[in-house]
Amino acid sequence: MRFRINRSSSASTPLPPEDPAPTPAVHTARPHVVEAPLSAHEIELIRASVSVVEPLAAEMTVYFYAILFARYPEVRPMFPPGMDAQRGRLLRSLLRIVDLVDDPESLVRFCGHLGRDHRKFGTLSEHFPAVGECLLASLARYAGPAWTADIAAAWTKAYGAVAGVMISAAEEDEAVRPAVWPATVVHRVSRGHGIAEITVRPHLPYEYAAGQYVSVETPWWPKHWRYYSPANAPRDDGSLTFHVRAVTGGTVSNALVHRAAVGDVVHLGHPMGDMVLEAAVHSDLLCVAGGTGLAPIRALVEEVARRGERHQVDLFLGVRTGAELYGVDDMLRMSQRHHWLTIRGAVSDEYIPGIRGSLPDVLTEYGPWYQHDVYLSGPAQMVIAATETLTLGGTPPDRIHHDPFETPVLSLP
Ligand SMILES: Cc1cc2nc3c(=O)[nH]c(=O)nc-3n(C[C@H](O)[C@H](O)[C@H](O)COP(=O)(O)OP(=O)(O)OC[C@H]3O[C@@H](n4cnc5c(N)ncnc54)[C@H](O)[C@@H]3O)c2cc1C
Numbered sequence: 001m002r003f004r005i006n007r008s009s010s011a012s013t014p015l016p017p018e019d020p021a022p023t024p025a026v027h028t029a030r031p032h033v034v035e036a037p038l039s040a041h042e043i044e045l046i047r048a049s050v051s052v053v054e055p056l057a058a059e060m061t062v063y064f065y066a067i068l069f070a071r072y073p074e075v076r077p078m079f080p081p082g083m084d085a086q087r088g089r090l091l092r093s094l095l096r097i098v099d100l101v102d103d104p105e106s107l108v109r110f111c112g113h114l115g116r117d118h119r120k121f122g123t124l125s126e127h128f129p130a131v132g133e134c135l136l137a138s139l140a141r142y143a144g145p146a147w148t149a150d151i152a153a154a155w156t157k158a159y160g161a162v163a164g165v166m167i168s169a170a171e172e173d174e175a176v177r178p179a180v181w182p183a184t185v186v187h188r189v190s191r192g193h194g195i196a197e198i199t200v201r202p203h204l205p206y207e208y209a210a211g212q213y214v215s216v217e218t219p220w221w222p223k224h225w226r227y228y229s230p231a232n233a234p235r236d237d238g239s240l241t242f243h244v245r246a247v248t249g250g251t252v253s254n255a256l257v258h259r260a261a262v263g264d265v266v267h268l269g270h271p272m273g274d275m276v277l278e279a280a281v282h283s284d285l286l287c288v289a290g291g292t293g294l295a296p297i298r299a300l301v302e303e304v305a306r307r308g309e310r311h312q313v314d315l316f317l318g319v320r321t322g323a324e325l326y327g328v329d330d331m332l333r334m335s336q337r338h339h340w341l342t343i344r345g346a347v348s349d350e351y352i353p354g355i356r357g358s359l360p361d362v363l364t365e366y367g368p369w370y371q372h373d374v375y376l377s378g379p380a381q382m383v384i385a386a387t388e389t390l391t392l393g394g395t396p397p398d399r400i401h402h403d404p405f406e407t408p409v410l411s412l413p
Pocket residue numbers: 085213226227228229230242243244245246247248249250251252253254292293295296403404405406407
């Protein structure tokens with residue numbers, strides 16, 4: 001059985017072999033909350049089926065996209081032309097659907113963000129049944145005999161709940177905001193060590209909060225959206241400055257660092273992320289930044305200055321070598337202007353008098369921090385190590401704020 005959906009354009013497209021088990025229709029009704037959250041049994045069924053298909057995830061991903069693009073060629077242009085690096089972004093999240101549905105409050109919050117953000121891909125409500133159909137068909141094929149009607153029903157319910165929230169969030173958003181914001185590069189400066197500061201000015205008003213991140217599409221890699229964090233609090237002229245580090249073999253980062261020039265136009269997606277000043281309950285902040293993780297922290301510091309609220313801000317820059325200490329002069333200048341800002345370095349792999357030490361050791365030395373809100377930004381290992389040190393030192397986990405390490409929605413609390 002196929003999902004009921006109008007798809008005249010794909011009627012003549014040859015399809016891969018039929019699926020071994022029937023897949024029920026996915027309901028994409030539009031609840032704002034999940035009326036009937038999944039039962040423990042349904043969650044168990046979904047988890048068990050994921051563990052069956054997980055060893056075959058690579059093949060299943062190829063199959064999923066093959067049938068999606070064969071049955072619904074109209075969705076192909078939304079995805080990057082060469083899918084290799086990105087293959088699996090969508091399917092990977094679909095396989096973690098239980099994480100989304102498990103907790104209704106998070107479901108509405110995260111899937112709302114996700115639905116609004118999907119507008120930048122050109123996703124429409126009628127595409128959801130198509131993706132649901134191909135998801136279930138792929139699961140059925142790769143789960144083989146383990147696939148049952150009960151499992152299919154549990155997946156249908158979970159997908160329907162997530163899709164429903166995404167669709168209604170996107171529809172509401174459509175009434176008030178564009179899907180993407182073209183923005184012209186107005187300034188570009190190299191900071192050495194493969195890092196460039198790129199300032200763009202959106203053509204339309206772009207509202208975001210200091211500490212959030214933004215997805216960016218460049219003209220050189222269409223459909224390759226990557227996240228970058230503005231390094232400034234909102235400015236009167238609406239411009240945003242990104243700190244971009246070119247990663248080895250990286251597509252978008254190298255284009256931004258080595259090709260972007262004044263006059264080029266990039267696209268911005270919706271701002272995302274909760275690492276904002278409003279999340280703090282304490283007036284004193286501990287900020288820890290590594291590499292270009294300094295960008296959102298710098299924005300937060302500017303925001304504290306802009307508001308003129310009484311905060312003490314302790315900022316630690318964690319790096320392996322002194323050469324990686326980029327942006328330090330700028331931050332030191334800020335600390336000279338603002339008496340409430342203290343900057344310290346933690347250089348782990350090189351002897352530099354006064355700032356040698358691993359980040360956990362340095363944090364412990366200057367702590368305790370249990371009466372601070374903590375903002376962490378940088379490589380995943382650094383964030384994890386700092387989180388461990390701080391929680392051991394008594395900082396409650398809900399006072400520690402950081403961005404997701406990879407795909408936003410996969411890092412639910
Ligand atoms: C919430 C969030 C905020 C971010 N903010 C910033 C920011 O302000 N500045 C910034 O420069 N980057 C930031 N990033 C990282 C950025 O989104 C991209 O992942 C990075 O620029 C690489 O993209 P690419 O297209 O060049 O690499 P891809 O083409 O995606 O990857 C190519 C290769 O590089 C590897 N790779 C990908 N990312 C990294 C990495 N970070 N370090 C080492 N190897 C990597 C991949 O595994 C792959 O092998 C942020 C990421 C997230 C999730």
